[in-house]
Amino acid sequence: MFILEVSMANVKEKYEDSLLYRIRHSAAHIMAQAVLEKFPEGKVAIGPPIEDGFYYDFDLPRALTPEDLESIEKRMRGIIQSGVNFEKKVISADEAKKLFHDQPFKLELIAGLESGELDDDGNPTDVKPEISIYTQGGFTDLCRGPHVENSRQINPTAIKLMNVAGAYWRGDEKRPMLQRIYGTAWSKPDELKDYLWRLEEAKKRDHRKIGQELDLFSINEEVGAGLVLWHPKGARIRKLIEDFWSQEHINNDYDFVYTPHIGKAQLWETSGHLGFYKDNMYSPVDIEGQQYFLKPMNCPFHLHIYKNSLRSYRDLPIRYAEEGTVYRYERSGVLHGLMRVRGFTQDDAHHFCRPDQMPAEIDFVLSFSLHILRSFGFSEIHAYLSTRPEKSVGDPAMWEDAETALQESLDRSGLDYDVDRGGGAFYGPKIDLKVKDAIGREWQLSTIQFDFNEPERFDLTYIGEDGQPHRPYMIHRALLGSLERFFGVLIEHYAGAFPVWLAPVQAAMIPIADRHLDYARQVAQELKKAGLRVIVDDRPERMNAKIRDAQNQKIPYMLVIGDKEQESGQVALRLRNGENPGPIPVADFIARAHAEIAAKS
RNA sequence: GCCGACAUAGCUCAAUCGGCAGAGCAGCCGCCUUGUAAGCGGCAGGUUAUGGGUUCGAUUCCCAUUGUCGGCUCCA
Numbered sequence: 001m002f003i004l005e006v007s008m009a010n011v012k013e014k015y016e017d018s019l020l021y022r023i024r025h026s027a028a029h030i031m032a033q034a035v036l037e038k039f040p041e042g043k044v045a046i047g048p049p050i051e052d053g054f055y056y057d058f059d060l061p062r063a064l065t066p067e068d069l070e071s072i073e074k075r076m077r078g079i080i081q082s083g084v085n086f087e088k089k090v091i092s093a094d095e096a097k098k099l100f101h102d103q104p105f106k107l108e109l110i111a112g113l114e115s116g117e118l119d120d121d122g123n124p125t126d127v128k129p130e131i132s133i134y135t136q137g138g139f140t141d142l143c144r145g146p147h148v149e150n151s152r153q154i155n156p157t158a159i160k161l162m163n164v165a166g167a168y169w170r171g172d173e174k175r176p177m178l179q180r181i182y183g184t185a186w187s188k189p190d191e192l193k194d195y196l197w198r199l200e201e202a203k204k205r206d207h208r209k210i211g212q213e214l215d216l217f218s219i220n221e222e223v224g225a226g227l228v229l230w231h232p233k234g235a236r237i238r239k240l241i242e243d244f245w246s247q248e249h250i251n252n253d254y255d256f257v258y259t260p261h262i263g264k265a266q267l268w269e270t271s272g273h274l275g276f277y278k279d280n281m282y283s284p285v286d287i288e289g290q291q292y293f294l295k296p297m298n299c300p301f302h303l304h305i306y307k308n309s310l311r312s313y314r315d316l317p318i319r320y321a322e323e324g325t326v327y328r329y330e331r332s333g334v335l336h337g338l339m340r341v342r343g344f345t346q347d348d349a350h351h352f353c354r355p356d357q358m359p360a361e362i363d364f365v366l367s368f369s370l371h372i373l374r375s376f377g378f379s380e381i382h383a384y385l386s387t388r389p390e391k392s393v394g395d396p397a398m399w400e401d402a403e404t405a406l407q408e409s410l411d412r413s414g415l416d417y418d419v420d421r422g423g424g425a426f427y428g429p430k431i432d433l434k435v436k437d438a439i440g441r442e443w444q445l446s447t448i449q450f451d452f453n454e455p456e457r458f459d460l461t462y463i464g465e466d467g468q469p470h471r472p473y474m475i476h477r478a479l480l481g482s483l484e485r486f487f488g489v490l491i492e493h494y495a496g497a498f499p500v501w502l503a504p505v506q507a508a509m510i511p512i513a514d515r516h517l518d519y520a521r522q523v524a525q526e527l528k529k530a531g532l533r534v535i536v537d538d539r540p541e542r543m544n545a546k547i548r549d550a551q552n553q554k555i556p557y558m559l560v561i562g563d564k565e566q567e568s569g570q571v572a573l574r575l576r577n578g579e580n581p582g583p584i585p586v587a588d589f590i591a592r593a594h595a596e597i598a599a600k601s
Numbered sequence: 602g603c604c605g606a607c608a609u610a611g612c613u614c615a616a617u618c619g620g621c622a623g624a625g626c627a628g629c630c631g632c633c634u635u636g637u638a639a640g641c642g643g644c645a646g647g648u649u650a651u652g653g654g655u656u657c658g659a660u661u662c663c664c665a666u667u668g669u670c671g672g673c674u675c676c677a
Contacts, residue, residue, distance in 0.1 A: 063605060165672030166604025173674045177604045180672070208669095212612075221650075221668045280676090326677090331602045332668090334675060344677065447677075482677045513634045540634085548638035562636055574637060 020187055023154050024049035026086060026136070026147045027076070027185040028056045030154070031161070033139035034075040035060070035181070038068070044141070045105040045169060045178055052195060053184035057167055059105070060179055069161045069181065077156040084137040086147040096131050096142060105169065106142050158186040160196075201439060207491035208337040214496050214553060216504075217338065217487075226335045226342030228484050233504035236533075237490075238483060240502050242323060244375065245347055245480070252368055254321040254349060259301035261325065265291040270457055271300040276426075280328045298324035299451070299476060302350040303458045311462040316472060317353035317361055323483065324348045338488030345483045351475040352460070355401065358473050362409040362448070365477055369433060369446045370413070372479045375600055376490065377499060378435035382442065383415045386423035386430050393427055394452025402450045402473070403429045427453035437493040445486060448477045497554040497576060501597045508550040509536040509571075512543045512562040519566045523559070523586055530590045551576055557593065 015021050028047035031054075036042055039060050047056030091099070093114040100106035113131050134143045136151065148154060160183065167180040186192045203209075211217045216234030223229065230238060249256070265284060268274045273281065277296055284291035295301070302320045311318070325345045334340050353361045373381060385406055388399045406429055410417045417431075424430055428450030434442045451474045454460075461469035480486035490498070500506055507527060511520040520536050527534045537546045543560065550558045559571040570583040573592075584592075 066606090163671060164605065167673045168603075171674065173603065177673075179604075182672080219669095225668065328677085331675070333602060333604095333673085335669090340676070346677065444677080478677070480677095485677055510637085512636055515634080542633095542635055542640055543637065544635085545639050546637095551638055558637080560637065564636090572637080578638085580637065 019148075019153070020185075021049050022146050022148050023187065024054040024185045025143075025145070026151065027154055027159055027183060028054040029086075029134065029136060029139065029141055029143070029147065030076050030079050030151060031072065031181060031183060032056050032058075032141060033079060033137055034072045036139065037075065038072065043103055043105055046109070047141075053162070053182060055167075055180050055182045057169070057178040057180045059176065064164045064179055064181070069164065072181070073159070073161045073183075076159065076161075079137055080151045080154050080156040080159075082137070083150055083152045085150050086134055086136045088132055088134050088145055088147075090130050090132045093131055096133070099133065099140065100142060109142055154185065155188060157189045158192045160184050160192060198439070202441075202492075205439070205492045205495045206337075207339075207488040210491050210496040211338070214504075216491070219337070219341075224342070225332060226330060226340070228338060228341055228343070234487065236504040237498065237502055238487060241376075241480070241483065241486070245323075245372070248368075248372060248375075249321050249349075252319075252364075254319040257302060257305055257320045257322050259298060259305075259322060259324060260295075261327075262292045262294050263300065265293060267300050267304075268293050271297075271303075271454055272457055273297065273300070280330075282327060282329055294327040295324075296326050296328045298322055298326065298346065298348045299350060299454055300458075302348075303454055303460060303474075306350075306352055306460060307458060311352075311472075313354055313462050313464045313470070316462060317351055317357055319349055319351050321347075321349035338484045338491075341482075341484050344485065346478045347480045347483065347486075348476075348478050351477070352455075352462075352472045353475070354462070354464075354470070355473060358401065359405045359408065361473075361475065362405045363412065365448055365475065366409050366413055366431065369448065369477070369479050370415075373433065373435055373445060377493065377600070378437075378445075380436035381415060382434050382436070383410055383413075383417035384420055384423075384432045384434065385410060385417055386420040386425075386432070388424055388429060389422045389426060391426050392424070394456070398452055398473075399429060402452075406431055406448075406450075425449065427451050435489075437489065438495070441492075443489045445481045445489070446477070446479045447481070448475060450474070451476050497556075499596075499601055500556045500593065501600050503554075503556050504533065505535050505553065505555050506532050506593065506597075507534040507557040507559055508546070508553075508555045509534060510543055510546045510550065510558055510560045511536070511538070512560065514540075516561045516563075516566055520561050523561070523571060526586060527590065527593075530594070532590070532593055547574065556596075557589070559589070 025048065028049065032044050032047055035056070035058055036044065041061060043059040045057035045059070047054065093110055096110045097107060100110065110131065113129055129144065131142070132144060133140050134145060134147055162182040162184055165180050165182065166177045169175040169178055184192065184195060186195060211234070214233060215231050216237070217231055218229045219225070219227065220229060246256070262285065265274065268281070273296060281296050282294045284293050302322070305320060306318065323345050325343060327343045330340060330342050335342070351361055351365065370381060387403050392399065410431065430447060430449035432444055433446035434444045436442055455471055455474045460472055460474070462472050464470045490502075498504070509520040509524050511517050517536070517538055520538075524534045524536050537550070539546070547558055547560070554576055556576055558574040558576070560574060561571060564570075565572055565583055568583070570585050571589055572583045573581045573589060575581070
């Protein structure tokens, strides 16, 4: 009943208008007060509410320790329980400057407010905002609000400081590094408990942990940071993904191409990568006095394949697909398991089409993309349309065409989408697709991008009905994004319990005693013939141990075999969710497995 | 790259104040022949990430490097 009430109350209310938002904002101020009591010489920056909590940035004389966080949190409880009021006051810029004369970050914010260009988060704004301060206890902060009226509205047992992290002032890496304390705050202790539980759940699904436990992949210091080793079980899943992917592309009139991992400097000059992407590219290798670069993208090669023949308008659309492995320089601090690596394989494709084919081509690639994502169990998909930025290349009329086509296609698709005006790349507008995983986190996978730049640079043409050369439209797309990252997302989505069609081992034969081994092997042969991936657990272990191990390996089907099964030609089926359907004939099991594989469930 | 934390057996983790580096699991050997989440016993396993330094003596203290983690910036 309680839950119903809250969800109904929150349906229409925006987060910014909610009590919880004010609680978190006020908790941030109370934290700042506690920190300044501890470090009177500390400088305060900004402290907004965020999803699930709040943070506040400080410039302090020394690095904070976990013990500091404990004492700050304790002091916060004290302040909250003392019941201080939050009082707002509107003041002039001069008064503000005087008040915050020893707080350089605040002075900078005041200057921004005064000039009317920036709001108190430092974001550009059109309205010249008023300058307001909030005071609680002995602490006064420059702040737009809103806050709770009294600290007693904050439940002292529903807040927790989480961690300290470095953060640049105003997010600018050229500016000072501050210490950011992250905290979380809720209306009730149960909600805090629930939040901490969700964090635990996310931790359990961490693809780095599961990757180790299920022996799927590793990243080795001696091999190099950000370079992935796919172990047999991970590789098997990748192969299954790739096989499905290939078949779907064949069914949808793609041509496969293969291209090299390096190309001459001139290629990357022509494509423009050495101009606008050099920071992400590795140093060149010298081959007989010529410079070659490791490829950060596949497109230039595909463009050359297109250019290798004269193309007729009758040939279009042309769709070239490649699982192309690219290498990009990523700064050491950003590497993260499979999600952010230095070498990865894109499920890449480039479409070349005539202007009149373009809307249909977008429709196709969008629905194809959805089909692929849904096949992997992602049903909640959100789209983002990014349009022409201020600095762009290409004829504005083409941009207009392309953006209209993208938007109309989105409308037809029935997808929810947001428009990011001016958020496109300089070379073309795009649609990105994000999927929601099993615990509600969003991951960007697909991207569908127009490119007005490269066809121009490589002078791509096709001969039209009029016998004249024309410039084709080019669309660059990746559906899964990168196989590495997609695999990471899959692992977290399924928490390692992959659907049967993707499970590296689909069935474990579990003979109870040695005398059942022959029958187990015989059934295993039968299952292999039926196309199933099966192992026989022939270790001299107890059945219970074998079940436990199969369960921990998240093998979908456990087939227990004892005297009864052997005599009746059956297998005793147990599922990884703990369900125990019991003995069934081998043929029935095969039929059941085939059905689940076909359904991709 | 930047801020902070961390790096001990294949894995997960101990080791007090600077004084002989330890456990569980996994592995190997043996016994048990088992009915739905770990049977029992034994053996083996280490240049304490790497390289320097301080010290009679360093897993422990200091410096550098590599890598990992949490963020920032960036991003498939």
